[in-house]
Amino acid sequence: MLRFISGRLLKAVVILICITVLNFFLIHAAPGDPAAVMAGEAGDADPAFLQQLRERFGLDKPLYMQLWIYVSSVVQLDLGYSYRQQLPVLQLIGERLPATLLLSLSAFVISLGLGVAAGAFASARQGKWADTIISLVALIFYATPLFWLALMGVLLFSVQLGWLPGFGYETVGANYTGLARAIDIFMHLILPAMTLGLFFMAVYARMTRASMLEVGRLDFVKTAKAKGLRPGVIQRRHVLRNALLPVVTLAGLQAGQLVGGAVLIETVFAWPGIGRLMFDALSQRDYNLLLGVFVVSAAMVLLFNLITDVLYRLVDPRIKVTS
Amino acid sequence: MRRLISASLALFMTTTAAFAQAVPGGKLNLIVQPEPPSIMIGTTTNGPALLVGGNIYESLLRYDENLKPEPSLAKSWTVSDDGLTYTFTLQDDVKWHDGKPMTSADVLFSANDYLMKMQPRHRNLMTHVESVTAPDDKTVVFKLKEPFEAFIRGLAFYTMPVLPKHIYEGTDYATNPANDKPIGTGPFKFDEWKRGSYIHLVKNPDYYVKGKPYLDELYYQVIPDGASRSVAFETGNIDVVPGGSVENFDIPRLKDLPNTCTTEKGWEYFAPLSWLWLNNRKAPMDNVKFRQAVMYALDREFAKDVLWNGYGKVATGPLSSKLPFYKDVEPKYPHDVEKAKELLKEIGYDGKPLKLLPLPYGETWQRWAEAVKQNLEEVGIPIEIEAADVAGWNQRTSNWEYDIAFTYLYQNGDPAIGVDRNYKTSQIAKGNPFNNVEGYSNPELDKLFDEAAVAYPASKRQELYDQAQKKLQEDVPVAWLLELGFPTIYNCKVQDIVTTASGLPESMRDAWIKK
Secondary structure, eight states: OHHHHHHHHHHHHHHHHHHHHHHHHHHHHSSSOHHHHHHHHHTOOOHHHHHHHHHHHTTTSOHHHHHHHHHHHHHTTOOOBOTTTOSBHHHHHHHHHHHHHHHHHHHHHHHHHHHHHHHHHHHHTTTSHHHHHHHHHHHHHHHSOHHHHHHHHIIIIIIISOOSOOSSSSOTTOOOOHHHHHHHHHHHHHHHHHHHHHHHHHHHHHHHHHHHHHHHTSHHHHHHHHTTOOHHHIIIIIIIHHHHHHHHHHHHHHHHTTTTOOHHHHHHTTOOOHHHHHHHHHHTTOHHHHHHHHHHHHHHHHHHHHHHHHHHHHHOHHHHHHO | OHHHHHHHHHHHHHHHHHHHSOOOOOEEEEEOSSOOSOOOTTTOOSHHHHHHHTTTOOOSEEEOTTOOEEESSEEEEEEOTTSOEEEEEEOSSOBOTTSOBOOHHHHHIIIIIIHHHHOHHHHHHHTTEEEEEEEETTEEEEEESSOOGGGGGSOOTTTSOOOOHHHHTTSOTTTOGGGGSOOOSSSEEEEEEETTTEEEEEEOTTOSSTTOOOOSEEEEEOOOOHHHHHHHHHTTSOSEEOTTSSOGGGHHHHHTSTTEEEEOOSOTTTOOEEEEEEOTTSTTTTSHHHHHHHHHHOOHHHIIIIISTTOSEEOOSSSOTTSTTOOOOSOOOOOOHHHHHHHHHHTTOOOOOEEEEOOSSOHHHHHHHHHHHHHHHHTTOOEEEOOOOHHHHHHHHHTTOOSEEEEEEOOTTSHHHHTGGGTOGGGOOSSOTTSSTTOOOOHHHHHHHHHHHHOSSHHHHHHHHHHHHHHHHHHOSEEEEEEOOOOEEEETTEESOOOSTTOHHHHTTTOEEOO
């Protein structure tokens, strides 16, 4: 197992460097550069000013030089400075990390927990009304655009009913501390986490249901039934465990994106997460910041892919034998 | 007796009115959109940076709604008879937010060193200045090379903010850590910036204008989605929505909410004017009659009434009517489809399709592009709307890769500062989306603008600008659209919300909340 993990880690580092190089070229292929955007915002600029900015950012150097400088500093775990915000990229990402993780982990737990439970419940009652309702609701959430759902949530729960705050991470200017602050953040979290969670919940529910039905038709389940095991035990111990593999794959993919942020939800709810940081960096061509976010989120995807593979081996012993 | 009573009543009412003004205390929640990269306005001068930074940093002067200079860091000033020497006397007891005294040395450092390196607008102004000196701690003297009358209107907070010498001298200005925790002289001090959420400013208790500011705190909140910004105002979480920070189609709904006031004031200095760049280097835009046909084809009243909710004004020509030296001269271009068709027929326009590049600033501009497309196609000019984000738009316009492109620019208080840059031959240079991007060149006009800039006194400038406006309106180098109106929407409890020509960024020192 240790050899497996270290081999995969080494591969991951190589892949990460390749991703960084690829991203670097992709970003530079987009029209415009940060100097032009900044000069544009200043409402006034002259060629001297643009040149000054390009020199300051090192954009006057040939592209291969810029790439070399960037990759060699990334290897030393230095993601450089944000051109626009004049702050270290790691600091900017670090500032957004707590809010991002809070939102994405909450959504992850909600979606995985409720989704798998709903899917398992529906599959056990295939064709009955509970199954129909769960499948229908899952289909609706799966098909509804997130931003629309988000806006409707705000309209209903914030504007009409006034139950929940409609935007932000906490009440600005309230200066709560301790438990009061935790409750305040929790209230702000409900709408974005639920909205983000509902979509993935629908995905998990549909997948768990389908997978469990499929597994339920296999011979070993018949054997278990023939042995006289209770249906609940068969579902939980045998069917669910075997049906979880695709769910684990999907959860691994979602977990990899935990740090990448959720641009739409963060935008609608003014949630100060990494998704918006990345989106702003993209529109402002803040190369270092954008690449920094990409490096960190790519690293997370690789890490969670690795964890998924390890989990596979724990969930399904057959994989251990064949590999 | 009755007269006496009414006189006392009037006196009583005036005194209570006087007392009613100036209630100290309270906090305001404002929108800042988008989140600024920095609020150090010596280096970052985009709108959101100014909105916040204008409370922290100040210049020598500020301007009333008629662009008349008023004291800011300078308490008084004189201009010599020949218009060459401007002498400013600084306010007493001005302190930086870190407690150090502000003196003429700071003004010299800002004007001669910091801003010369970091601020293109300041560099432009200084091309007319021979020297800046300080005979003593309280006096600053600007000596001009020629009588540049616009100079007195060029000292706005965002062109020449006074910056602390003791913090910046000898450092790398771009990366000085103080950029993140700005130190100014203004009515509010920086307290905290939670990136992605809000910027918090607090009252400067040592402010040199006694009794001001009235407000204790300002929160500038970052809400990236337009619909969510409107909701934030609707639900009472936000008190002030600065002009231009919600989509235009939300404005009618917001301004009809109870306790909601609006004002169009506070844009007199910026005087934003929108137009279509017509690339004069390419056919058929190189033909003056084609350009005139475009002007006749555009239904600008419709754009104003429908897309801009009636705010703003149809532009008559290159100068905003808010600017000094503006004159309502002929020729003018009312919406006239037949006339446009006639002109196109006259030049034998072949119906070649043209590309239109909208401003990537949200839904209103996208809709406006569709309206313009409809107008032009009605007279027989096929239009294809292109797509670009902000960086792409900048690159395309500054490298002249367009047929027709939307823009709007600030006119900055004087035609010699914010208007002639868009039409003079010397201002044709790639890599800059604010100069003569259309590529229009007319030596006669160049001469008029050059003379008008340095003519003295102002009456002589007026004559020359009258001629320049007429000439440009005949030649139509660009298709002028609207003097844009950006209403500020706010809770009516907020008083004196706009007190200068630059609006919200400078006015928070005077604003107060009615109890």
